[in-house]
């Protein structure tokens with residue numbers, strides 16, 4: 001395997017689960033994708049795209065607790081329960097930048 005020695009220098013990388021594997025809990029893939037798009041648009045508006053990236057991820061393994069995001073490098077998890085949660089996440093990003 002060849003290492004990429006010049007990776008992008010994001011200060012933060014956010015992963016949003018958008019692909020539930022558990023039919024009993026998360027039939028919310030479309031809503032997760034909608035929330036991810038909205039979070040991504042808000043982040044694009046407020047932060048440099050060179051410093052922060054928002055990606056869709058597969059299942060994060062906590063489907064029974066709802067849609068989640070993980071913010072790296074701090075590995076902080078948040079429940080993305082609704083569009084209102086996006087402003088809480090933005091506040092977190094602003095107050096911890």
Ligand code: FES
Nearest residue numbers: 017020059062063
């Ligand atoms: S889809 Fe499984 S944790 Fe979100």
